[in-house]
Amino acid sequence: MSRRHPALLALLLAATVVATAALPGSASSTSPNAPAKTHAKISVILVAGITTDAFYLTMKKGAAAEAKALGADFSFTGSPAAFSPPTQIPFLNAAIARHPSVIMIAPTDVNALAAPIQRAISAGIPVETVDTHITKPLAFTNISTDNPGGGALAAKALVQAIGGSGEVAIMSTTPGVSTVDERVAGFTAELKKHPDVTYLGLQYSNDDTPTAARLTSALLAAHPNLKGMFAVNVKSGDGVTSAVTSAGKAGTVKLVEFDAGPPQVAALRAGTIDALIAQYPYGIGKLGVQLAVKWAKGQKSGIKKHYGTGSAVVTPANVNTPAIKKYLYTP
Numbered sequence: 001m002s003r004r005h006p007a008l009l010a011l012l013l014a015a016t017v018v019a020t021a022a023l024p025g026s027a028s029s030t031s032p033n034a035p036a037k038t039h040a041k042i043s044v045i046l047v048a049g050i051t052t053d054a055f056y057l058t059m060k061k062g063a064a065a066e067a068k069a070l071g072a073d074f075s076f077t078g079s080p081a082a083f084s085p086p087t088q089i090p091f092l093n094a095a096i097a098r099h100p101s102v103i104m105i106a107p108t109d110v111n112a113l114a115a116p117i118q119r120a121i122s123a124g125i126p127v128e129t130v131d132t133h134i135t136k137p138l139a140f141t142n143i144s145t146d147n148p149g150g151g152a153l154a155a156k157a158l159v160q161a162i163g164g165s166g167e168v169a170i171m172s173t174t175p176g177v178s179t180v181d182e183r184v185a186g187f188t189a190e191l192k193k194h195p196d197v198t199y200l201g202l203q204y205s206n207d208d209t210p211t212a213a214r215l216t217s218a219l220l221a222a223h224p225n226l227k228g229m230f231a232v233n234v235k236s237g238d239g240v241t242s243a244v245t246s247a248g249k250a251g252t253v254k255l256v257e258f259d260a261g262p263p264q265v266a267a268l269r270a271g272t273i274d275a276l277i278a279q280y281p282y283g284i285g286k287l288g289v290q291l292a293v294k295w296a297k298g299q300k301s302g303i304k305k306h307y308g309t310g311s312a313v314v315t316p317a318n319v320n321t322p323a324i325k326k327y328l329y330t331p
């Protein structure tokens with residue numbers, strides 16, 4: 001029994017240090033973005049936009065692998081139900097209550113997440129945005145795809161698929177989501193260079209696959225000459241693909257979609273989708289944890305405000321090539 005005492009004492013001491021570090025308002029929490037010197041082990045929490053999405057699940061894998069390699073604690077959280085501020089904010093608040101060294105978050109709105117993110121920073125937890133961003137410059141860094149550039153690539157691919165002329169439309173998710181708004185802006189700017197293409201406008205699926213399918217069915221009925229559609233992400237894309245297929249127009253109505261979830265890649269291989277603008281979510285997660293750990297260690301110099309992780313235009317011609325493999329999501 002007596003030989004156990006030193007170990008027990010050390011354990012109690014360590015627990016006290018962790019508990020002290022975990023208290024909002026303790027020494028480590030007074031200065032925003034202060035290095036988490038008192039944390040026994042660096043801890044990172046990733047708050048996803050929505051957890052039932054191949055993109056964020058692939059990002060989680062990259063983040064978890066990097067955390068393991070660097071000896072940091074990592075956890076993944078978020079709403080499984082919807083991509084929206086009211087569903088995301090409670091998960092961010094719960095993450096703040098756990099007082100990790102760093103929070104990584106994909107904010108679901110450019111404005112609505114500013115105050116909750118400020119709460120984290122005021123509690124001494126540095127915040128990094130991944131994928132999406134907020135308008136206020138609160139995060140110490142942001143890691144994302146070039147979304148305006150990706151939108152332009154999508155327009156080029158769709159114009160090519162429809163042969164340079166005809167009616168096209170966009171299926172988006174929700175206004176106020178930085179990534180998809182930028183994809184739409186990049187797409188429509190590029191479209192202006194093609195006067196023979198008629199843009200019918202965009203609709204919002206609220207990041208819900210059945211809604212995207214319902215809206216697409218109505219669009220196909222109202223515009224029998226519709227030649228092509230751009231879907232801005234996984235869930236809107238899956239809805240567009242299923243509606244076009246149900247209408248018997250697979251391969252006739254040309255489709256270009258952002259992302260590369262397994263059903264999207266299967267539809268590309270089947271010839272229903274003409275091109276995917278695939279992101280590199282594994283790389284976003286990996287770099288996100290690398291930077292979080294550096295920041296938490298106080299190694300802040302040289303960390304830039306933004307990092308791009310690249311994208312690829314995936315087509316039936318290149319989908320099986322080694323260069324494309326890392327861009328296909330593996331939830």
Ligand code: T6T
Binds near residue numbers: 049053179234258279
């Ligand atoms: O397209 C990704 C992500 O980049 C976007 O911010 C939200 O939708 C996805 O998660 C895919 O569904």
